[in-house]
Amino acid sequence: MTSLNRPARLNRVLLLMTGLVMLAATAFVTGVCLQIVTAVAPGSALVPGTQLPPPWVLYVVAGAAVVVAGLAARWLLAQLARAPKSTTWHFGDDTGQTSLDPGAAVAPLLDEVKDLPGVADARGTLAGKQGSPTLALVITADQEGNPTEIRRHLAETALPRLRQALDIADLPTTVEFRFAARAPERVR
Structure with missing residues (x-):
């Protein structure tokens, strides 16, 4: 779904x-x-x-203008919420240089999370510099999904494996759970 x-x-x-x-x-x-x-x-x-409208019309127009201005300000503030910026990581020594795209580093973790029972979709961003990365995950769970079990699997299995693969000791992670809308039942 x-x-x-x-x-x-x-x-x-x-x-x-x-x-x-x-x-x-x-x-x-x-x-x-x-x-x-x-x-x-x-x-x-x-x-x-050339007559002025009744006073109540002016109040309604002013109230509508305040509501529209408030909605516009809220929309503008929502545009400021952006995903953290990710940069390409570079590993190098005397023999050569290796570049790692953060999306490629997170892809196996996302595939593993998508295969968990009750998970409909998973997206993630590995952001920050090589020395201080952060991971932001958005997991969409089915109605039957159990966020506690998903979080437990992340903490005990998936995130330690990612930290080991990236050779980093600490990886601050934020997890946002969303729930997929239930599909409407079909009438036969």
């Missing part, structure tokens, strides 16, 4: 819709200014009449 990344999909859809609305509004206003669109005269009033 695959887990959907709903926040990223929603983010893309909202950005696309906002961009399309802005493009349409820009095209309309440009068309009116250049007198290509004749449905509206360039000097005409935006709304009929």
Whole structure:
């Protein structure tokens, strides 16, 4: 079962819709200014009449503006949360040089975690410099998955094996568990 990344999909859809609305509004206003669109005269009033709207309308508009501004600020802050930067590790001596991509170093650990019972998917990033690396794991578990057993396997087997392969004594690790959405039952 695959887990959907709903926040990223929603983010893309909202950005696309906002961009399309802005493009349409820009095209309309440009068309009116250049007198290509004749449905509206360039000097005409935006709304009929010259009276102010009732006070409650102004409050609703101000409240909506505050909500939209808050959502925009929250979205901007979410963009700052980035995965840690990973760099290529270099090992060398008099006989030659070896380069190790952190993704290649973590791939066997991720394959092992994906094979555990109750794990739907696993992603990870080995970041930091060679002397002080950190490992960030995101594990998507099925509804039947047991995070305690998965964490125990990581601590007792998988992470010691990775530390030994990388020849490092300490590897600070963060593990984030996500749960896959249950597939809807089929009606026959």
